[in-house]
Amino acid sequence: MPDTPEALFAAIQREHPGLIMRIVQAFAPAPGERDDLYQEILLALWQAIPQFGDRSKLSTYVYRVALNCALNWQRSQRRYRDKLQNFARMPAESDPDLPPQVRARLQWLYARIHELPPVDRSLILLSLDRLDYEAIAEITGMSASNVGVRLHRIKQRLAAAAAEITHEI
Amino acid sequence: MKFEDLENAWSSQPTPLPAVDFAALQRATWPEMRRRTRFLRYELGGAVFVLIAYPLLSVANYLYHRPANALLFWGNVAVHVAGWIAVLGYTLRRLRRHRALLRESAGSVRSFATVSLEATAAEMRENRLALALTPLVFGLAWLSGYARHPAGYTAEAFATQTVIVAAILLPLIGAVWRHHRRYLAPRKEQLQDLLRDLP
Structure with missing residues (x-):
């Protein structure tokens, strides 16, 4: 099981390519919003690493965190975009x-x-x-x-x- | 077009996770998490500071200038300390709710929505209680003014104190009410809808 954020993200990329992007595209219709939701999900995954125990599969963990994040994501909250460093960009749709x-x-x-x-x-x-x-x-x-x-x-x-x-x- | 065509199109998406800049993610994570909990930290820091500073200042004040009525003076101090202990307790409860949400972020959609709804409803209840207790804050300010100078507490002093407390309190009440109406109430409704939709 991956025990560092780098290893976790590498495992997601290797084992579940496109998973996060598909969720982002399904929940954020406007291209301008996709980077916001994408970054929110990465932050949520980062924060939830301590909750990733041996009891759950990697895919279950990623789907849960990403869906919880997407379902609770509010467009009105994206005003902080300029304050937040853009650490990742969604690729083309x-x-x-x-x-x-x-x-x-x-x-x-x-x-x-x-x-x-x-x-x-x-x-x-x-x-x-x-x-x-x-x-x-x-x-x-x-x-x-x-x-x-x-x-x-x-x-x-x-x-x-x-x-x-x-x-x- | 058949549904199978759509399923096939879906499976053919060659969309790898784009490379994540981990150094930038690490740089962004901590300040962003701090930004999101800044009001909690301000409240917690403020309550702890007042709980330390206020009794110390009260003792110094008592030693420097003995009040005419010591019982009234210490009674006033005790009431204020109790009020700030309540503020500290309220902030700690909010912090606990925030941590519970973090813990549940990798839980099922239903369990996360349930915890989120409980946290939102609790925050709304506490905000309503805080707004209902506004007259108490004015009462405490008047008590404080009277306890310090029972003889010199004129109508003018009373009016000045009321205006000062109102000037501090009214923007705060406005901010709490705005947050309640524009963020908490729609969020509660959204979470209730989500949970209703999860049989």
Whole structure:
């Protein structure tokens, strides 16, 4: 288990690439806000290192801290931006190396995720990252059966919205 | 477009965590954490300072110029010290809540939201209590003025003291009320909504 911040961040990068960035993109729609939330999450992870015990998996720890931070993040609180040193910057929203079709689909998907209520947004993020119901339940504190029911409804809604698109994206 | 297409697009995101400047993160962390707890530290430092300085100054004052009514004088000191002990207790409770939030930051979304809601609700209760106790602060100031100079405590002295206390207290009350209305109340509502949405 990583015992220093450097080792922890290296492990996150190695084992869960893009995890924090996906959460940031799902919770901070405006590009100007992404750096703020991204830095908040890094600070929260840094602060929560003493709470990272052997009992939890690295992914569970990162998802919990990042989601707690994103769900409690308030845009009105970002006025301190100028006072805070910018120690990390979010990279560009979508990778230019991705095929245009995939980029368009991702853009569409992120836009739909933004429209969901915060809890549903968290659930679909975790599900898209291929976490099983038990793991999602552990992160959110919901029961696995509730997670299943909620996710089924969210996916149905998203699938219906996707089916309405007649032109190819 | 099918949902599977979206899932495939999601999985294809080659988004590695960008390199973090650890030296800058380390430099930023401590001042930022200090900035976020600065009001707690000011309150704690202020309460401790007053609790040390006020009794010492009172003893010096007593020795330098014996009051006409020693019982009234020490009664006034005791009431003020009790008030500042209450302020210290209130600040320590806030500090404890802040630490509980830090401890729970790696907990589940539900447990963190529960602790956050408890902390927000407690802060709102304490703010309301503090606002309700405003007349007591004026009462303590008048008692203090009277205890020091029972004979010379004229209507003019009373009015001057009231104006001074009001000038110090009213901006503080305004700041507390603004924080209560603009930050705490919406936050409480947001957390309640979040917890309602977590069956």
